[in-house]
Amino acid sequence: MSAHEILLEVKNLKVYFxxxxxxxxxxxxxxxxxxxxxxxxxxxxxxxxxxxxxxGKTTVGRAIINVLRHVSPDVHLDGEVNYYDxxxxxTNLLHLKTKDMRSxxxxxxxxxxxxxxxxxxxxxxxQIVAEPMEIHHPxxxxxxxxxxxxxxxxxxxxxxxxxxxxxHEFSGGQRQRVGIARALATNxxxxxxxxxxxALDVSVQAQVINLMEDLxxxxxxxxxxxxxxxxxxxxxxxxxxxxxxxxxxxxGSSDQVYFNATHxxxxxxxxxxxxxxxxxxxxxxxxxxxxxPTPLNxxxxxxxxxxxxxxxxxxxxxxxxxxxxxxxxxxACPYVQVDVSANVA
Amino acid sequence: MLExxxxxxxxxxxxxxxxxxxxxxxxxxxxxxxxxNQRRWRKxxxxxxxxxxxxxxxxxxFLSFFLPILVNxxxxxxxxxxxxxxxxxxxxxxxxxxxxxxxxxxxxxxTLGQIGNASECRYRELQQQFKNSNSDNFVLMPLYPYNxxxxxxxxxxxxxMPPLSSINGSSIRLLGTDNNARxxxxxxxxxFQVSISFALFVAILEYLIGVPLGAAMGYFGGKFDLTMxxxxxxxxxxxxxxxxxxxxxxxxxxxxxLVAVLxxxxxxxxxxxxxxxxxxEKSRDYVAAAISIGVPTWQILIxxxxxxxxxPIITFFPFAVVGGISALVSxxxxxxxxxxxxxxxxxxxxxxxxxxxxxxxxxxxxxLSAMFFTLILVTFIxxxxxxxxxxxxxxxLR
Numbered sequence: 001m002s003a004h005e006i007l008l009e010v011k012n013l014k015v016y017f018x019x020x021x022x023x024x025x026x027x028x029x030x031x032x033x034x035x036x037x038x039x040x041x042x043x044x045x046x047x048x049x050x051x052x053x054x055x056g057k058t059t060v061g062r063a064i065i066n067v068l069r070h071v072s073p074d075v076h077l078d079g080e081v082n083y084y085d086x087x088x089x090x091t092n093l094l095h096l097k098t099k100d101m102r103s104x105x106x107x108x109x110x111x112x113x114x115x116x117x118x119x120x121x122x123x124x125x126x127q128i129v130a131e132p133m134e135i136h137h138p139x140x141x142x143x144x145x146x147x148x149x150x151x152x153x154x155x156x157x158x159x160x161x162x163x164x165x166x167x168h169e170f171s172g173g174q175r176q177r178v179g180i181a182r183a184l185a186t187n188x189x190x191x192x193x194x195x196x197x198x199a200l201d202v203s204v205q206a207q208v209i210n211l212m213e214d215l216x217x218x219x220x221x222x223x224x225x226x227x228x229x230x231x232x233x234x235x236x237x238x239x240x241x242x243x244x245x246x247x248x249x250x251x252g253s254s255d256q257v258y259f260n261a262t263h264x265x266x267x268x269x270x271x272x273x274x275x276x277x278x279x280x281x282x283x284x285x286x287x288x289x290x291x292x293p294t295p296l297n298x299x300x301x302x303x304x305x306x307x308x309x310x311x312x313x314x315x316x317x318x319x320x321x322x323x324x325x326x327x328x329x330x331x332a333c334p335y336v337q338v339d340v341s342a343n344v345a
Numbered sequence: 346m347l348e349x350x351x352x353x354x355x356x357x358x359x360x361x362x363x364x365x366x367x368x369x370x371x372x373x374x375x376x377x378x379x380x381x382n383q384r385r386w387r388k389x390x391x392x393x394x395x396x397x398x399x400x401x402x403x404x405x406x407f408l409s410f411f412l413p414i415l416v417n418x419x420x421x422x423x424x425x426x427x428x429x430x431x432x433x434x435x436x437x438x439x440x441x442x443x444x445x446x447x448x449x450x451x452x453x454x455x456t457l458g459q460i461g462n463a464s465e466c467r468y469r470e471l472q473q474q475f476k477n478s479n480s481d482n483f484v485l486m487p488l489y490p491y492n493x494x495x496x497x498x499x500x501x502x503x504x505x506m507p508p509l510s511s512i513n514g515s516s517i518r519l520l521g522t523d524n525n526a527r528x529x530x531x532x533x534x535x536x537f538q539v540s541i542s543f544a545l546f547v548a549i550l551e552y553l554i555g556v557p558l559g560a561a562m563g564y565f566g567g568k569f570d571l572t573m574x575x576x577x578x579x580x581x582x583x584x585x586x587x588x589x590x591x592x593x594x595x596x597x598x599x600x601x602x603l604v605a606v607l608x609x610x611x612x613x614x615x616x617x618x619x620x621x622x623x624x625x626e627k628s629r630d631y632v633a634a635a636i637s638i639g640v641p642t643w644q645i646l647i648x649x650x651x652x653x654x655x656x657p658i659i660t661f662f663p664f665a666v667v668g669g670i671s672a673l674v675s676x677x678x679x680x681x682x683x684x685x686x687x688x689x690x691x692x693x694x695x696x697x698x699x700x701x702x703x704x705x706x707x708x709x710x711x712x713l714s715a716m717f718f719t720l721i722l723v724t725f726i727x728x729x730x731x732x733x734x735x736x737x738x739x740x741x742l743r
Contacts (some may be wrong), residue, residue: 025571062633065636065637066636066637067633067636067637070627070632070633070636071627071628071632071633073565073566073567074567098642101639102639105637105638105639106639108637109637109638110633110634110637112630112633112634113630114630117629117630117631118630118631118633118634119631119634120631120635120649120652120653121381121631121653122380122381122652122653123648124380131635131638131640132638132639135638135639135640136639166380166381168381179634182634182638186638
């Protein structure tokens with residue numbers, strides 16, 4: 001893997017939200033929403049990021065596009081989010097000032113989970129889709145922008161006639177298409193898809209997923225596809241990362257993770273998938289005991305040890321790092337064995 | 346493998362369906378699209394009570410700018426020795442400078458042939474004089490020829506004239522006269538202009554201060570928000586009435602001093618509203634989307650969050666006007682309001698109360714009903730606006 005293929009490299013990303021209490025509002029603890037996440041995204045590749053609710057998937061996405069600080073100004077960010085541009089120049093986006101960040105904004109865009117709150121209800125579709133171009137391409141004339149808006153709307157399966165309408169006049173799926181058009185407007189290299197289909201019903205999910213796949217191949221973009229629905233992630237991703245309690249448990253190719261997970265958490269997560277075949281009863285469901293610990297007060301050592309079926313006393317000692325196994329996958333557990341022969345292509 | 350095959354089949358099937366759905370999609374009606382504010386305005390127009398109240402109040406307020414040529418003791422047109430004079434029209438310019446109403450234009454009686462009158466011409470007498478002299482000189486008086494200040498037209502030391510009475514065949518006093526023999530109708534009309542202007546000044550100023558401050562507090566948060574909140578709490582606990590009394594006893598009470606003092610306290614309301622709105626809106630996804638696009642902060646504040654935060658403060662505006670009118674009336678009533686000759690409802694009420702046992706009922710009734718009807722009009726407008734902003738078709742059971 002040459003450096004040229006890498007688009008984004010997240011290194012040991014940490015996002016802590018401080019908790020204040022008492023009369024003087026002193027900091028009493030940190031919510032460790034993301035605690036040491038590392039992964040890379042190659043050009044043209046889709047990385048799926050899965051995990052249950054509250055494990056920090058969305059926070060990772062928002063840390064990459066640098067919006068966390070605006071909503072919670074005292075958030076603590078640590079680590080690196082390295083963006084590689086076409087010439088191979090590396091920039092750490094995490095601590096960039098608003099002004100310096102602006103030129104990278106056009107390269108990394110985001111599609112949001114909730115199509116109802118991610119579009120400003122007071123702006124027409126045309127204004128929404130035109131805004132990124134007005135910001136990043138002030139040299140474009142109104143007419144050029146307008147033409148590109150119509151072109152983008154057609155690309156995402158809407159009509160130019162829809163441009164004058166307001167978001168409330170669309171269905172959820174159509175709104176998500178508007179959100180996709182907005183993300184596409186500046187020709188980004190990477191789109192962070194924050195559960196783009198989980199608010200939609202199943203048939204519309206498929207439409208939107210197919211649309212996103214087509215667009216990815218047409219525009220040669222990469223996706224960081226955040227979702228909790230494993231089948232959707234498997235369908236669209238080349239590689240999958242499984243997150244648990246703010247850290248990555250396992251990263252591997254889609255097939256490796258989907259059919260042959262090794263980390264005890266990924267195994268449990270995948271065993272919970274419903275199989276669309278009533279005759280197959282052979283698959284055993286791994287039911288984890290207990291609840292997910294709060295990120296306010298994480299267990300020492302491995303975050304998963306309180307619920308892990310193969311936990312040992314040593315697991316409390318130190319945080320397991322991602323370890324590259326024989327078949328190329330990375331697993332954050334020193335005790336898993338990778339059976340190379342069982343690897344399904 | 347089985348799962349992946351299955352899911353692929355399902356996906357492909359749906360893809361076919363998708364194309365079909367999309368073609369159906371395209372046939373959605375192409376009706377005229379209204380923005381949310383256009384729809385609100387349409388709904389407001391269907392709420393007859395609020396809509397007509399708005400029309401009545403707006404036209405009355407518009408008319409009140411022309412009070413000097415409608416209700417005045419100066420003539421509209423005087424023709425004397427083949428030259429024309431328009432004394433009333435020069436008073437029009439005084440209206441924006443409230444407190445100086447009826448002051449600036451001066452034409453002495455002698456220039457217009459009132460012998461021995463070096464002070465302001467008495468136009469009503471001049472009209473009689475010209476009529477009797479049978480020349481082609483004439484005086485055209487305004488519709489209602491009394492202004493709110495003159496109190497000299499009294500016979501036998503009797504100051505109080507009941508409504509609809511007149512002396513010596515001069516035009517009637519619609520609503521009588523007060524303890525200084527000033528015309529009550531005229532004072533009420535000018536008082537309307539003063540009250541509404543005052544309330545509008547205060548409401549607009551408090552919004553101009555409160556909205557940006559509250560917005561900044563809500564959006565930027567942190568230490569700025571914390572400090573401002575504590576400051577607002579302290580400010581809020583200052584006794585408003587005492588402060589006004591102290592200020593009025595130090596400085597000469599003027600229209601704009603009162604506006605400033607009232608605004609100093611009134612901006613807290615909109616600021617709190619806006620802070621809450623911005624705090625709520627800034628964590629919504631469309632703001633994150635705007636940030637991730639790279640929209641500059643001021644544009645996010647003005648273009649994205651502000652239009653989505655206006656509903657509570659727009660609905661609140663008529664009630665801020667109501668508050669301004671009531672505050673002015675109470676200050677005037679207590680004697681801490683506008684300086685003495687300014688026509689104001691509060692002063693009229695306090696005069697009326699002094700004479701309430703003497704049988705001069707109109708002195709209390711007129712300013713109070715004027716205030717009552719004005720406040721009820723504004724409240725109806727406020728109710729209409731609130732209902733127009735309500736997404737539900739009917740906001741109460743009918």
